[in-house]
Amino acid sequence: MLIEILGTGCAKCELLAKHAEEAARSLGLDYRIVKVQEIPDIMARGVMSTPAMAVDGVLKVQGHVPTVRSLAELLKA
Amino acid sequence: MTIRPRADEDMAAVMDLLAAEKLPLDALEATEGWVAEEAGVLVGHVALEPAGEAVLLRSLVVAPSHRGRGLGGRLMQAAEAAAGARPRYLKTDTVGPWMLARGYRLARPDEIPARIQATSQFAGGACACACTPVLVQGLPAAPKGPGFLARGGWLIPALPLWFLAYHWLEPAANALTTRVFRLGLDSRLGSAVAFFAYDAPKVLMLLSLVVLGVTFVQTFLSPERTRDILARRAGAWGNLLGSLLGIVTPFCSCSAVPLFIGFVRVGVPLGVTFSYLVSAPMVNEVALFLLLGLFGWKIALLYAGTGVGVAFLAGWVIGKLRMERHLEAWVMEIPYAAQAAEASRLGFPARLEIAVQGVRDIVGKVWPYLLAGIAVGAFIHGYAPEALMAHIMGKAAWWSVPLAVLIGVPLYSNAAGVIPIVQALLGKGAALGTVLAFMMAVTGLSLPETIILRKVLKPRLIAVFIAVVAAGILLVGYLFNAIL
Numbered sequence: 001m002l003i004e005i006l007g008t009g010c011a012k013c014e015l016l017a018k019h020a021e022e023a024a025r026s027l028g029l030d031y032r033i034v035k036v037q038e039i040p041d042i043m044a045r046g047v048m049s050t051p052a053m054a055v056d057g058v059l060k061v062q063g064h065v066p067t068v069r070s071l072a073e074l075l076k077a
Numbered sequence: 078m079t080i081r082p083r084a085d086e087d088m089a090a091v092m093d094l095l096a097a098e099k100l101p102l103d104a105l106e107a108t109e110g111w112v113a114e115e116a117g118v119l120v121g122h123v124a125l126e127p128a129g130e131a132v133l134l135r136s137l138v139v140a141p142s143h144r145g146r147g148l149g150g151r152l153m154q155a156a157e158a159a160a161g162a163r164p165r166y167l168k169t170d171t172v173g174p175w176m177l178a179r180g181y182r183l184a185r186p187d188e189i190p191a192r193i194q195a196t197s198q199f200a201g202g203a204c205a206c207a208c209t210p211v212l213v214q215g216l217p218a219a220p221k222g223p224g225f226l227a228r229g230g231w232l233i234p235a236l237p238l239w240f241l242a243y244h245w246l247e248p249a250a251n252a253l254t255t256r257v258f259r260l261g262l263d264s265r266l267g268s269a270v271a272f273f274a275y276d277a278p279k280v281l282m283l284l285s286l287v288v289l290g291v292t293f294v295q296t297f298l299s300p301e302r303t304r305d306i307l308a309r310r311a312g313a314w315g316n317l318l319g320s321l322l323g324i325v326t327p328f329c330s331c332s333a334v335p336l337f338i339g340f341v342r343v344g345v346p347l348g349v350t351f352s353y354l355v356s357a358p359m360v361n362e363v364a365l366f367l368l369l370g371l372f373g374w375k376i377a378l379l380y381a382g383t384g385v386g387v388a389f390l391a392g393w394v395i396g397k398l399r400m401e402r403h404l405e406a407w408v409m410e411i412p413y414a415a416q417a418a419e420a421s422r423l424g425f426p427a428r429l430e431i432a433v434q435g436v437r438d439i440v441g442k443v444w445p446y447l448l449a450g451i452a453v454g455a456f457i458h459g460y461a462p463e464a465l466m467a468h469i470m471g472k473a474a475w476w477s478v479p480l481a482v483l484i485g486v487p488l489y490s491n492a493a494g495v496i497p498i499v500q501a502l503l504g505k506g507a508a509l510g511t512v513l514a515f516m517m518a519v520t521g522l523s524l525p526e527t528i529i530l531r532k533v534l535k536p537r538l539i540a541v542f543i544a545v546v547a548a549g550i551l552l553v554g555y556l557f558n559a560i561l
Binding site: 007008010011012013039040042043044045046047048049050051059062063064065066067070076077 | 186187299300301304327329331332334335336338339340342407411412413414415416418427430431434438529532
């Protein structure tokens with residue numbers, strides 16, 4: 001499972017990456033977290049509100065930092 | 078009629094039964110099977126395919142001539158007995174209701190183990206379509222997600238308590254000062270202490286409630302939706318709409334650049350984009366409601382009205398100057414496929430949870446500054462002579478407005494952090510226009526945001542942006558000092 005964290009590197013993006021990591025680990029998933037920080041790469045995924053998260057290329061979160069619990073629900077679905 | 082374990086020589090007859098119902102035959106030899114036999118003829122079959130810790134029940138079939146006699150049930154009993162304590166999975170789109178009546182339930186996708194998913198019925202085969210429901214028995218009951226109460230529902234009974242506590246804050250603060258600290262309310266120290274003891278919990282409580290409400294409402298709004306509303310809306314109405322939407326749309330200054338590109342790329346006019354980008358940080362919705370709670374509706378309305386005014390004018394001027402060619406070229410060239418907003422998919426508990434999270438984030442971040450601001454305010458309240466403040470920041474000093482802007486720009490704070498300072502300054506006779514200008518400069522013309530925007534704007538456009546917004550803020554400052 002490829003988890004992409006999209007954001008230019010502000011505090012919220014770091015927090016989202018941390019929450020996603022915790023959620024993925026708690027589910028025992030086989031995952032890889034990649035931070036997408038360059039603006040052209042972020043725009044290419046159609047995202048304009050950061051922080052955002054995409055799972056295997058599908059956009060799941062835009063513009064806010066969900067709790068670890070809700071991220072776990074998103075990753076399970 | 079007998080039910081007995083399947084033998085090797087039954088296989089040909091079983092395959093005929095399955096083929097007649099178009100059921101898959103893949104990997105049948107790897108299963109344990111049971112057959113129903115009547116007068117030497119096979120009339121029913123079921124199989125159990127072990128898969129790790131679980132089993133897959135499959136290839137259940139009863140000859141059409143023998144249906145309705147409970148044969149299926151007896152076959153299932155045999156297979157279930159062999160499965161023992163292992164959870165039993167079954168993929169079917171024909172016998173679903175019957176299986177539900179037997180105590181099976183729908184399996185959630187995450188409840189299906191990898192070993193089950195690797196079996197031929199899931200991984201391939203003609204009938205193994207992904208949309209066929211999967212039933213399960215023998216798993217512990219579906220674990221419930223966090224309940225409504227845990228996700229923020231406890232807030233609903235907590236609200237009346239909030240109002241009760243808020244109502245009793247002032248008497249409690251005064252009692253604390255006079256009874257516990259034994260200070261007179263008219264002494265300097267006593268009035269400073271009482272001010273702090275009343276204001277600190279009051280501002281924090283008010284901030285928490287405001288952030289909760291605002292963040293909840295904002296889950297219904299998103300920059301993506303605002304972008305789609307503003308697309309191709311040229312002219313002054315577009316600027317006005319952009320400024321107004323800037324107040325309510327959630328906006329994190331670190332996403333200013335992607336937001337800017339997203340707006341111009343779907344055809345939001347440059348001037349309208351700027352109206353939004355100026356208004357979003359400057360007219361902060363949290364600050365607006367804090368002002369309403371602390372100073373009343375007149376000052377709150379002034380703040381929102383003048384902020385929208387500055388944003389409108391700034392965007393309108395930039396639009397009139399036709400500065401599109403002063404965008405960095407890559408802004409229009411990089412690939413961008415606009416995505417729709419996420420907000421519409423959320424349920425009520427999820428929105429409440431986001432709101433609670435917002436309170437934790439914002440109040441958790443600003444409370445030290447708030448307390449520091451209130452402490453400064455308390456000191457000013459108790460000790461600073463009014464004449465001095467009025468001299469420095471009063472109407473008479475013409476240089477106070479530009480000075481307030483100059484001090485405000487490099488300060489990086491969100492509006493909530495500025496409020497206590499505003500409160501202290503206003504309380505001691507600083508002029509309203511000067512204070513408004515200071516607040517707008519802190520939130521609306523922040524140095525870090527300007528530096529980030531340089532990535533997409535050429536120097537001339539940046540310069541025009543700063544000049545126009547600064548001029549607007551100065552105008553507001555002088556205007557209010559003159560008329561109030």
